[in-house]
Amino acid sequence: MSLFEEYHPLTGKMFQILKADGTLVSGQKPPISDQEIFALYKKMLFIRLADQRALMLQRQGRFGTYAPIWGQEACQVGSAYALQKGDWVVPAFREIGATLMMGISLKSFYLYWMGNEMGSRAPEGMNVMPVSVPVGTQTLHAVGVAWAAKLRGEKVVALVFFGDGATSKGDFHEAMNFAGVFKTPTVFFCQNNQFAISVPRSLQTASKTIAQKAIAYGCDGIQVDGNDLFAVYLATKEAVEKARSGGGPTLIEGVTYRFGPHTTADDPTKYRTEAEIEPWKPLDPFVRLRFYLGEKGMWDEEIENRLTAEAQKEIDQAVKDAEAVPSPQxxxxxxxxxxxxxxxxxxxxxxxxxxx
Ligand SMILES: Cc1ncc(C[n+]2csc(CCOP(=O)(O)OP(=O)(O)O)c2C)c(N)n1
Structure with missing residues (x-):
């Protein structure tokens, strides 16, 4: 049975491999080697620290605004890791993780949020579309990119990111419908982070899951634990391989949580309490990976401190380089x-x- 049959949205099952305590779900095994897991943990740490720095830079008036990823790192790192050279990432506005995973420099990423459009220009061969602030519009772009690739006979996949809020936009439904009819090689990745600014998931849709919306469009859908790097990677890998071999689109719902504000212009204390956040803290994607790697002797405080120091140095340099670029006219x-x-x-x- 394929993963998408086993976890068909109407079974009500959420796909998970790595539990919050760092142990594996019975019958499951990690889809990548321990060396790869460590490398991805290192990448996630870099992204979390670069994200925190972005928030600080905004508070200091050095960024215009910023939409932090905090909490959603596994969704983006795990899914982007399933792509191959030539594939596309089509981001919304919270995608520091997927953007850096595609090889875009942190300097370039920071430049965009400093208000310089040059930060949107991906170098030749790095297929990352510019940030999409209008909610949901990028889902249509991703279908267009994928359809064009299909018409040209290129074995290329487009992975598009959007939030739970975007699923209430007509664009999302048009994109899913078109992708289903024309079997475009598009992987729709919904990061269900429980909020669209102040609107909670419960007011976004009466559907039991977002994944089940795939059924209406004749596509596969799967709900995954979005804080589980392994499950996110494996589900995306299956969806990418299926798309590449002509099997059409997939809708993946990554269940996660936005720990930070919506953007730097938002005050989440106006619509959610500390008590609401508390149960999500142990589910943080870093916590379980530390348990898992710790068991293998591949993580401890000393390693964390070393990785942090290395990352901070690289981030310092990216800030310097971005700030050295003359302001746009x-x-x-x-x-x-x-x-x-x-x-x-x-x-x-x-x-x-x-x-x-
Ligand atoms: C077309 C459009 N309508 C409204 C907005 C204002 N807006 C910005 S982000 C956002 C919520 C998006 O929520 P979601 O899709 O869940 O993504 P998240 O911010 O949680 O990552 C809204 C309404 C916008 N940018 N574009």
Whole structure:
């Protein structure tokens, strides 16, 4: 039986391999070697620290705004690890993990959040689309990218990230429908982090799971423990392989939790209590990996301190490099859309300049 049959959304089962206490679910085994697990843990740690730094930089006025990943690292690292060279990542706005996993530099990632559009430009061969702030629109882009690849006969897959909130947008349904009909090689990854700003998951949809929405579109769907790196990786790997071999799209719901604010413009104490967060803390994706690696003699406080120090050094350098890039000119807000700037834009540009 395939993974998607065994964990068909209507069975009500959530796929998990690594439990919160670091032990394995009976009958399951890690899908990758211990060396790979350690390497991915190291990557997750780097991402968590780079994310924390981004928050600090915003608080110091050095970033415009920022949407932290805190808590969702396993969803992004595990899923992006299942991709191959040439595949696409189509992010929303919380995707530091998947972006760095694709090889984009932290300097470039930071540059974007400092307000420099050059940070959106992925180097040749790194197929990462720009940040999508309009909720859910990127699901359609991902179907387009995948469909184009299919028409060209390229064995390429597009992995798109979005939140539980995005599943209430028409774009998501149109994307799923189109992907199902044309069997596009798209993997839809919903990070169900329990909130869309202040709107809780319970008010987002009356469906029992988000994964089950796949059924309406004739696609496979699976709900996975999004804080379990192993389950996220394996489910995505199966979905990617299926897509690559012409089997069509899959909707993966990663059940996770956003520990931080929605963005730096949000105050989560207005809509959730500390008591609500408490049960999620032991489910943090790092906790179980530390137990697991600790058992193998591959993690302890000393190793954590060493990895942290190495990461902080690299992050310091990325901040320095990003801040050394000259700020964009005000003209750039008005350029690039039209070959020749239309009169109203010219007027607005002149007005803006006169206020500076
Ligand atoms: C089309 C559109 N409507 C509203 C917003 C304002 N907005 C930004 S993020 C967000 C919630 C998104 O929630 P979800 O899809 O669950 O993703 P998460 O932020 O939890 O990662 C909203 C409503 C927007 N950016 N775009």
């Amino acid at each position: 005000v003209e750039e807000i008005f350029q690039y859309v039209f070959a020749e700037m239309p009169h109203p834009l010219k007027e607005q540009l002149e007005y803006l300049k006169s206020t500076l």
